[in-house]
Amino acid sequence: MIPLSWFLIFSAALFSIGLFGVLSRKNAVAILMGIELMLNSININLVAFWRYQTPAQIAGQVFAVIVFAVAAAEVAVGLAIFISVYRRRRTVSADEIDLLKW
Amino acid sequence: MATETIIWLIPLPPLLAFFLIVLFTNRSKALSHTIAILAAALSWLGSMVVFFRALQVENLGANPITHAIRWLPVGEGWFEIGVQIDPLSAVTLFFVGWTVLMIFVYSVGYHNFGQPAGDHDRKGLPPHGATVTDAHGHAHKVPSVEPMYSRFFAFIGLFAFGMFTLVVSDNLLTLFAGWEIMGLCSYLLIGFWYAKPSARDAAVKAFLTTRVGDVFMLLGIAYLYSQTGTLNYRQIFFNEEVLLGLAQTPTGFLGLSAAGLIGLLLFIGIVGKSAQFPLHIWLPDAMEGPTPVSAMIHAATMVSAGVYLGIRMFPLVTAGWEHGDPLNTTMVIMTVIGAFTALFAAVIAVAQNDIKRVLAYSTISQLGYMVAALGIGAYTAAVFHLVTHAFFKALLFLGSGSVIHGMEHGVLHTGEHIDPQDMYNMGGLRKKMPVTFWTFLIGGFALSGFPLVTAGFWSKDEILAEAFGTGQIVVFLVLAVSALLTAFYTMRQITLTFLGEPRTQAAEHAHETPWTMTVPLVVLSVFAVGAGWVGIPEHFPVIGGLLPPWFQEFVGHTLPHPPEHLDFNIVPLLTSLVVALGGLFLGWTIYKDTHAGAEDPLKRTLGSLHTAMQNRFYVDELYRAVFYRPAGWIADVFTVRWLDLGLIDGILHAAAQISTTIGSALRNYFDRPVINGGADLLAESIKRLGVVFRPIQTGRVQQYMILALVSIATFSALFYYLLVFAR
Numbered sequence: 001m002i003p004l005s006w007f008l009i010f011s012a013a014l015f016s017i018g019l020f021g022v023l024s025r026k027n028a029v030a031i032l033m034g035i036e037l038m039l040n041s042i043n044i045n046l047v048a049f050w051r052y053q054t055p056a057q058i059a060g061q062v063f064a065v066i067v068f069a070v071a072a073a074e075v076a077v078g079l080a081i082f083i084s085v086y087r088r089r090r091t092v093s094a095d096e097i098d099l100l101k102w
Numbered sequence: 103m104a105t106e107t108i109i110w111l112i113p114l115p116p117l118l119a120f121f122l123i124v125l126f127t128n129r130s131k132a133l134s135h136t137i138a139i140l141a142a143a144l145s146w147l148g149s150m151v152v153f154f155r156a157l158q159v160e161n162l163g164a165n166p167i168t169h170a171i172r173w174l175p176v177g178e179g180w181f182e183i184g185v186q187i188d189p190l191s192a193v194t195l196f197f198v199g200w201t202v203l204m205i206f207v208y209s210v211g212y213h214n215f216g217q218p219a220g221d222h223d224r225k226g227l228p229p230h231g232a233t234v235t236d237a238h239g240h241a242h243k244v245p246s247v248e249p250m251y252s253r254f255f256a257f258i259g260l261f262a263f264g265m266f267t268l269v270v271s272d273n274l275l276t277l278f279a280g281w282e283i284m285g286l287c288s289y290l291l292i293g294f295w296y297a298k299p300s301a302r303d304a305a306v307k308a309f310l311t312t313r314v315g316d317v318f319m320l321l322g323i324a325y326l327y328s329q330t331g332t333l334n335y336r337q338i339f340f341n342e343e344v345l346l347g348l349a350q351t352p353t354g355f356l357g358l359s360a361a362g363l364i365g366l367l368l369f370i371g372i373v374g375k376s377a378q379f380p381l382h383i384w385l386p387d388a389m390e391g392p393t394p395v396s397a398m399i400h401a402a403t404m405v406s407a408g409v410y411l412g413i414r415m416f417p418l419v420t421a422g423w424e425h426g427d428p429l430n431t432t433m434v435i436m437t438v439i440g441a442f443t444a445l446f447a448a449v450i451a452v453a454q455n456d457i458k459r460v461l462a463y464s465t466i467s468q469l470g471y472m473v474a475a476l477g478i479g480a481y482t483a484a485v486f487h488l489v490t491h492a493f494f495k496a497l498l499f500l501g502s503g504s505v506i507h508g509m510e511h512g513v514l515h516t517g518e519h520i521d522p523q524d525m526y527n528m529g530g531l532r533k534k535m536p537v538t539f540w541t542f543l544i545g546g547f548a549l550s551g552f553p554l555v556t557a558g559f560w561s562k563d564e565i566l567a568e569a570f571g572t573g574q575i576v577v578f579l580v581l582a583v584s585a586l587l588t589a590f591y592t593m594r595q596i597t598l599t600f601l602g603e604p605r606t607q608a609a610e611h612a613h614e615t616p617w618t619m620t621v622p623l624v625v626l627s628v629f630a631v632g633a634g635w636v637g638i639p640e641h642f643p644v645i646g647g648l649l650p651p652w653f654q655e656f657v658g659h660t661l662p663h664p665p666e667h668l669d670f671n672i673v674p675l676l677t678s679l680v681v682a683l684g685g686l687f688l689g690w691t692i693y694k695d696t697h698a699g700a701e702d703p704l705k706r707t708l709g710s711l712h713t714a715m716q717n718r719f720y721v722d723e724l725y726r727a728v729f730y731r732p733a734g735w736i737a738d739v740f741t742v743r744w745l746d747l748g749l750i751d752g753i754l755h756a757a758a759q760i761s762t763t764i765g766s767a768l769r770n771y772f773d774r775p776v777i778n779g780g781a782d783l784l785a786e787s788i789k790r791l792g793v794v795f796r797p798i799q800t801g802r803v804q805q806y807m808i809l810a811l812v813s814i815a816t817f818s819a820l821f822y823y824l825l826v827f828a829r
Contacts, residue, residue: 019811022804022807023804023807023808023811024804031804094802094803094804095802095804097802097803098800098801098802099801
């Protein structure tokens with residue numbers, strides 16, 4: 001059987017890739033995709049821990065399902081915001097959306 | 103109805119009338135006076151019923167009609183208040199009932215009921231007259247109705263309540279309550295025309311002057327209560343043990359016994375109320391009130407109340423004193439003040455020109471007689487003179503009111519600008535006002551002690567006889583001279599007012615007053631004559647013994663040991679005959695030929711003494727200088743300028759100065775630099791810090807996230823280090 005640490009390493013790698021995507025990509029849609037990657041790496045973590053540590057209990061899977069739902073909702077909201085931003089400013093580049101400064 | 107119940111009810115109707123008039127009927131003049139007179143009539147009826155029932159009681163003095171209720175729990179017992187009718191209160195009730203009723207009826211006419219409202223009359227001023235146009239189109243000035251008619255009846259109702267309460271009560275406390283109610287009412291009534299400054303001043307003067315006496319009286323009552331534990335007349339004045347105990351308790355004040363000191367304190371109350379010498383000044387000024395009030399105050403009620411209390415406390419003053427002994431200190435003081443007042447006021451009365459002021463001083467003088475009589479131990483004589491004086495003095499005051507009323511009519515008719523109260527503006531009124539003249543004559547003769555027929559003769563003669571019989575020759579002489587002066591100024595008054603020819607147009611057109619005023623005069627004149635006949639001494643020549651000396655017998659038994667009758671002596675009788683007739687004759691001869699604009703004949707003879715008399719021996723000025731000015735100085739200079747403005751304001755200003763100094767120091771050296779500066783510094787440094795950190799706020803989400811990532815990594819590393827290696 002594949003040891004737990006493989007899953008964790010894979011999950012950490014996936015999280016780091018997602019984080020890198022979030023931090024480095026300029027396109028807002030790409031940033032959202034990075035966030036999705038990070039969420040999924042967490043799902044892997046949750047499922048892996050469930051399988052290896054407490055297989056008798058269903059909590060790990062439930063968490064994963066909730067994360068799906070939250071991710072779906074978050075993407076919906078995020079895309080809506082980006083569409084709105086694009087309509088006003090004709091861009092979805094994160095560099096140019098900098099109204100939050102002093 | 104049980105007699106006790108009636109006694110309880112006697113004072114109530116006037117009180118009810120007061121409230122009814124004040125609360126409900128104030129607007130209706132007719133209803134107001136109807137209620138007031140009905141109330142007075144009910145009280146009169148009750149008084150008469152009680153009086154005649156009291157006459158039938160065997161030895162009323164020893165067995166008075168009493169009834170008491172528990173009123174106030176004190177210590178282990180109760181303070182009881184109640185009513186009591188003994189011979190003294192019975193006779194007092196008799197004359198009070200009559201005079202009060204007569205005064206009430208008289209007031210209707212005096213205040214011009216039924217006349218039109220005045221042209222320019224204002225509340226608080228005497229009516230000035232109204233213009234009416236008769237059938238032929240002629241305009242006449244006629245007297246106008248009093249603007250505050252109902253108010254007057256309310257006040258005299260309350261006044262009557264006070265007097266009746268005082269008379270029927272069986273203890274000194276309720277007596278004092280009635281006494282003070284009258285004090286208040288006299289203030290209200292003297293100041294009835296409150297828009298006149300003189301009336302206001304007179305009201306305040308009367309109130310304050312009597313208050314001086316009342317304070318001492320209350321002290322006396324308190325002292326008596328602390329000594330005996332009761333204020334009931336029977337338990338003190340009719341109780342040998344208590345009296346003896348009081349007479350033997352030394353007080354260490356002027357060598358007086360407790361009885362003497364209490365008597366003296368109560369006597370000061372009497373001095374105030376009955377206007378005896380040092381405190382007499384309020385009474386002449388009280389003439390500012392309407393004339394029925396003068397009659398009420400000076401005859402029926404207030405001043406009588408003073409002497410009534412004197413008579414009440416007679417057993418206390420004379421405790422341990424037997425008839426014939428030398429007088430004790432308190433009695434000497436009473437005698438001296440009484441006799442001096444009698445003479446002093448009589449002298450002043452001779453030089454007064456205002457018809458009411460003459461009567462005011464004559465009242466003071468006659469009250470002095472009574473007080474002096476009490477002082478020398480002439481108990482029944484004092485009571486007798488109190489009763490007769492009440493009748494003839496009420497008659498005289500009402501008569502003078504009638505004269506003034508008639509004169510005012512003349513003044514309005516002719517439009518002259520003269521004082522309708524000045525006797526030199528009158529003259530010849532006997533033809534114009536016959537009823538007033540004859541009744542005034544009767545009253546005046548009673549006051550002078552016109553022999554045999556008038557009441558004043560018998561009572562005054564008895565006082566003189568007692569003074570002579572007990573060997574008080576000085577008192578006797580002083581009172582005899584006062585009697586001479588009394589007859590003299592009375593005749594002067596009658597002559598100037600009624601005899602001779604009219605000296606002014608107004609007197610020419612004077613008018614007899616309406617029946618509401620003349621009927622009381624007639625009724626009172628009956629008593630002014632008849633009240634004396636009940637007390638004719640047994641041993642009087644010729645007519646003595648025709649009528650039994652009922653009065654002395656009846657009233658004497660108020661005391662535990664009724665005074666004995668004096669043997670008849672011709673000297674005082676002759677004296678009183680001579681002084682009465684002589685005074686009357688002198689008064690008539692000197693003044694019968696007074697012409698218009700003439701000076702007082704006495705002015706030439708007496709010179710500056712006359713001026714002093716006219717100015718009332720400057721007692722008012724003396725008080726002004728001794729009490730009023732220093733009080734004003736203390737108030738104005740000492741209290742206001744020195745104490746208030748100087749000391750208190752100075753302290754305040756100093757405190758204010760110190761406070762401001764401390765305040766500005768705090769502000770300049772603490773608040774501004776420390777608090778303000780600190781706050782500013784804080785704000786400034788935060789601002790600076792903001793400037794320092796501003797560049798990291800780029801507005802780019804990704805940079806923020808990198809920052810967050812770096813921070814989290816740093817903190818995680820720190821925590822990791824702390825948790826793992828720093829254990």
